[in-house]
Amino acid sequence: MLERQNDLSIEEAENDSVSALARKVAFLGQPGSYSPALDRIQARETHMSWIIMNGARVYKLKKPVRFPYLDFSTPARRRAACLAEDSLNRRLAPDVYLGVVPLTESASGYAIGGNGPVADWLVVMCRLNxxxxxxxxxxxxxxxxxxxxxxxxxxxxxxxHAARVLIEPETYLASLHQAAVLDWRTLLKRSFGLPHGTISRVASVQRPRST
Structure with a gap:
């Protein structure tokens, strides 16, 4: 009975997370959510984020997801990931990455950089052509x-000039192969409708060859 209750609690938490994400995306997709209000908003979804493009700015909202290679399941983890993304990418694109701002929530709803409790975090970027x-x-x-x-x-x-990371060649190659296998399995899913022959040919080239 206790195990069943735990399963229900996990399921309810996941449903709440999905519902909250939908509300955040809906807010960010409204022109009136920005100051000054905009005429047109474009939104694109990736497997780990929502990208909201409005005029000269881009806002990235990370999904509350967890994969073998990343964990965005909590607000604290998403904040850390946003700060790391901004910090790392500023090194090569300081004029593109503009910082991280909170998405706050109060009785009146969500606000970008408002005074209410922080509901999530957004990476802000300059929109490119x-x-x-x-x-x-x-x-x-x-x-x-x-x-x-x-x-x-x-x-x-x-x-x-980058800091060196000491890693055994075999370990590095194994990690590359593991990432490639995950990519192949994802791209070969029927829901994507991608050409399996092309993906298989690329996979055969990426597979390590025995010596």
Whole structure:
């Protein structure tokens, strides 16, 4: 009986979490939630976040999810993840990452950076031109070798001064393989409707070869 009650408590907590997430996303999707009010809002969902694009700004709300490689199941964990994302990415994109703000909740509802109790956390970013993303450049045939070389030079300079992390080569390769297997299993789900042949060919290239 006690075990059944525990199962119900977990299920109820998960349902409450999903309901709260839906309310937060609905609030962030309303033009009047921002000051000044906006004319158009775009929202995109990933497996771990909701991305809300409004004018020149982007707000990222992390979902209360838990996977083998991350845990966003509590507000404290989501806050820590937001702060880490902002801090890490500012090193290469200081003009894109603008900080972390609280999503607060009071009797009148949610507010971005309000005075009520904190309900969640948002990563704030500068919105970039989607026509200039790598995907868009590749699709349009505008990507140049010089662009790749410039990017490689920036990353080389960055990593040459980055703090070293000591890890055995075998351990590192094993972690890469584990991540790749998780990616394959996810991409091969029927719900995505992706070409299994293409994914399988990529997977065969990524699999470690015996020596």
């Amino acid at each position: 989607e026509d200039e993303t790598l995907e868009a450049m590749l699709r349009s045939g505008k990507a140049r070798t010089a662009d790749a070389e410039q990017l490689a030079a920036v990353l080389a300079r960055f990593y040459s």
